Amino acid sequence: MQQSDxxxxxxxxxxxxxxxxxxxxxxxxxxxxxxxAGLFHNDIFRMVYYRTRSQMDAEDLTxxxxxxxxxxxxxxxxxxxxxxxxxxxxxxxVRDFHRRKKIQRxxxxxxxxxxxxxxxxxxxxxxxxxxxxxxxxxKVELTLKGLPAMEREVFILRxxxxxxxxxxxxxxxxxxxxxxxxxxxxxxxxxxSSPILEYLRGARHEAE
Numbered sequence: 001m002q003q004s005d006x007x008x009x010x011x012x013x014x015x016x017x018x019x020x021x022x023x024x025x026x027x028x029x030x031x032x033x034x035x036x037a038g039l040f041h042n043d044i045f046r047m048v049y050y051r052t053r054s055q056m057d058a059e060d061l062t063x064x065x066x067x068x069x070x071x072x073x074x075x076x077x078x079x080x081x082x083x084x085x086x087x088x089x090x091x092x093x094v095r096d097f098h099r100r101k102k103i104q105r106x107x108x109x110x111x112x113x114x115x116x117x118x119x120x121x122x123x124x125x126x127x128x129x130x131x132x133x134x135x136x137x138x139k140v141e142l143t144l145k146g147l148p149a150m151e152r153e154v155f156i157l158r159x160x161x162x163x164x165x166x167x168x169x170x171x172x173x174x175x176x177x178x179x180x181x182x183x184x185x186x187x188x189x190x191x192x193s194s195p196i197l198e199y200l201r202g203a204r205h206e207a208e
Contacts, residue, residue, distance in 0.1 A: 022079040025070070033073070037066045040083065044090050047161045051094045061097060065090045084170035087163065091171065143193040151186040154179055 018039065024032035044065055049058035069089055076085050144152050150172075157168045165183075169176045 018082070019079050022073075022076070022082045026073045026076060026079065030070075033070050036082070040086060041066075043161065044086065047087065047090055048094055050156065050160050052097065057097065061090075061093055065093050068093070081170055084163070084167040087157075087161070087167070087171045139193075143190055146193075147186055147189060151182045151189070154182040155186040155190065158183055 018036070021032045021036050021039075025036055041062065045058055045062045048061045048065070049055065052058050052061065065086070069086055072089070076082065144155065147155065153172065154168060157163045157171065158165070163171065165176050165179055169179050172179065
């Protein structure tokens with residue numbers, strides 16, 4: 001019980017320290033913002049990498065996201081919402097990235113070269129590939145592609161990006177009950193996913 005109280009108190013302390021950093025950064029303190037960037041860099045990189053599947057693009061986008069966040073800090077109304085605000089910036093930058101990619105593909109002269117480049121990206125190992133087997137990753141992606149857009153986004157934000165329901169609500173600008181409904185539907189479909197179930201049955205059989 002005592003340990004739980006200490007952890008809870010530590011969480012409050014960390015939250016207070018983070019809020020203090022945001023306030024200092026919003027006042028123009030670059031060092032405070034660099035500390036915030038250090039705290040959230042891995043979260044933002046992971047979020048961007050999953051959506052681009054390119055380490056180089058993820059690194060560039062992550063840098064752009066923090067630069068934009070620093071320039072736009074005066075627009076942040078509530079310091080307590082810094083994390084969800086930062087993820088909103090990241091999602092907008094990723095959407096812009098994919099829009100540019102689509103336009104580039106429209107004007108591309110060599111579809112064969114594009115397919116080769118895409119295959120190279122898929123085959124290139126990255127940070128997330130060390131966390132999950134390639135086969136399972138493909139099954140997860142296959143299942144996610146079958147979900148409606150909102151269910152897929154909520155699922156990814158909750159389980160890949162590890163945001164809380166309240167934070168997802170702020171990022172997507174939807175009320176929490178709507179987020180919970182989409183998450184419940186996504187979870188139900190994910191648990192009943194044939195590719196996932198088949199993979200797990202196969203892995204269990206190999207283990208035996």
